[in-house]
Amino acid sequence: MSRTRILTAATALASVLALNSTAFAQSGEVNLYSYRESKLLQPLTDAFTKDTGIKINVVSASSGLEQRIKAEGANSPADLLLTVDIGRIDEAVQAGVTQPIKSEVIDKIVPAQYRDPDGHWAGISMxxxxxxxxxxxxxxxxxxxxxxxxxxxxxxxxxxxxxxxxxxxxxxxxxxxxxxxxxxxxxxxxxxxxxxxxxxxxxxxxxxxxxxxxxxxxxxxxxxxxxxxxxxxxxxxxxxxxxxxxxxxxxxxxVNLSGLLLVKNAPNRANAIKLIEWLAGEQAQKIYADANYEYPVRAGVAINPTIAGYGKLNxxxxxxxxxxxxxxxxxxxxxxxxxxx
The missing domain is CATH 3.40.190.10 (Periplasmic binding protein-like II)
Structure with missing residues (x-):
């Protein structure tokens, strides 16, 4: 293949990828990569869509999502990564696939000890x-x-x-x-x-x-x-x-966290921020923590009765x-x- 044809093909591929990226951004949806099973998240995703009209597309896996996002590069459809434990949260940050979450709502609701000082992640349950x-x-x-x-x-x-x-x-x-x-x-x-x-x-x-x-x-x-x-x-x-x-x-x-990270090249960044903020709301905090037998990060939200039976968490x-x-x-x-x- 001649050098001219190679350059033409590369330009065409870049255009297709750019169009795909634009399509993701115009979709009115949010793409969530999750280490939590889709069925565990469905009560939340359904409630969010009902409240906002924004559809959540969930990609669930037991491992390798950071590597997948990195391999997908600038054209990754991923907007958010949901993972558990500070170890996995930190691994995603170190992989260079995240960006700061800039939200006054999150800064106000989620206590500072459950947020990244540089803003790359925020805890949604403990x-x-x-x-x-x-x-x-x-x-x-x-x-x-x-x-x-x-x-x-x-x-x-x-x-x-x-x-x-x-x-x-x-x-x-x-x-x-x-x-x-x-x-x-x-x-x-x-x-x-x-x-x-x-x-x-x-x-x-x-x-x-x-x-x-x-x-x-x-x-x-x-x-x-x-x-x-x-x-x-x-x-x-x-x-x-x-x-x-x-x-x-x-x-x-x-305590440790279940946390959300905003993906570096999130095509639906505005919707992703809406989802993060919605998950910090009282309704979502109760649904998520109750379904997963965890503690809400938001103060004043009722704790699952079985978990509450352990005694007061200090x-x-x-x-x-x-x-x-x-x-x-x-x-x-x-x-x-x-x-x-």
Whole structure:
């Protein structure tokens, strides 16, 4: 093919892509890439469309959405990315596929500790990393994260991999509060108290507590609620345990986020901002948090009764962004102490 024909073909392709991009922008819709299943989002998407007339197109996947957006480049149809955990949120920012969310509504409603200082993400709900304790063998109803390294719990703790993003965030928060040296000492203490090699997921942790393999398990708030309310086969694991909301000494309970990021080349940016702001509203906050057994980030919104049954959440005031900055240090410490060995 001659150089002239190559240039002509390239120009034609660029024109087609530009037209496609324009079509996305003129569609009156918003394209949401989500790590949450479409069926879980449908009550929200239906309500938003009813309120605004704007249709939401959901692309759901269990992994790889950041890479997909990056590969699609400037012509990506994605407007928003919905993901969970500060680890995944931070990975999307580091991939360079986001832009700042400029919204006075979000700045007013969403507390600063649940927003990116540079504006690239905002939390829409919270989950906490808590203790599943044996009802029969654990009499206390309060515990600190620091206490998990106390020798009195030797051979009595179950947990999933220390490198899993949920534990990485908890350990990163510990680093943020106490520094790397004390975090290393603490991790060695927790490792010494493990009943078995870290394995499985949070549900399996509850299973092992119920089976008497350990007295304490570490898991997220919503797993216990899902077992209790939605999974008859696993309900006995929840019934054998109680949820304790631990705290950092003198502080609050470690929380993480489900968050939204505005995609760098969002073709429907105005509609995307409308959706973000709508999700911070009272109606959406209740629907989303209730459906996912999470805590609303907006103050004054009713909490799901099962979650409320854990007791009042005194959330740690550590900015979630500081957890992101300590993720690498936490991961390094997990390997250094041989936590998963």
């Amino acid at each position: 989950r906490a990393r808590v203790i599943y304790a044996s009802k029969d063998r654990v009499k206390q109803d309060a515990i600190t994260y620091e206490e998990l390294a106390d020798p009195k719990w030797k051979g009595k703790i179950c947990i999933r991999s220390g490198q899993h993003i949920y534990n990485n965030a908890l350990f990163a928060a510990y680093v943020a509060h106490h520094g790397e040296a004390k975090a290393e000492e603490w991790l060695r203490g927790v490792k010494a108290n493990l009943a078995q090699k870290p394995s499985g997921g949070d549900r399996e942790t509850a299973r092992d507590v119920a089976a008497g393999k350990c007295d304490l398990g570490i898991g997220n708030t919503y797993y216990w609620a899902l077992m209790m309310d939605k999974d008859p086969d696993k309900k006995p694991w929840a019934e054998a345990t109680k949820v304790i909301l631990p705290t950092f000494a003198g502080k609050g309970t470690h 959330a740690d005031t550590l900015p979630v962004a500081k957890i992101a900055t300590n993720r690498k240090a936490a991961s390094t410490l997990v390997d250094k102490v041989g936590f998963d060995n």
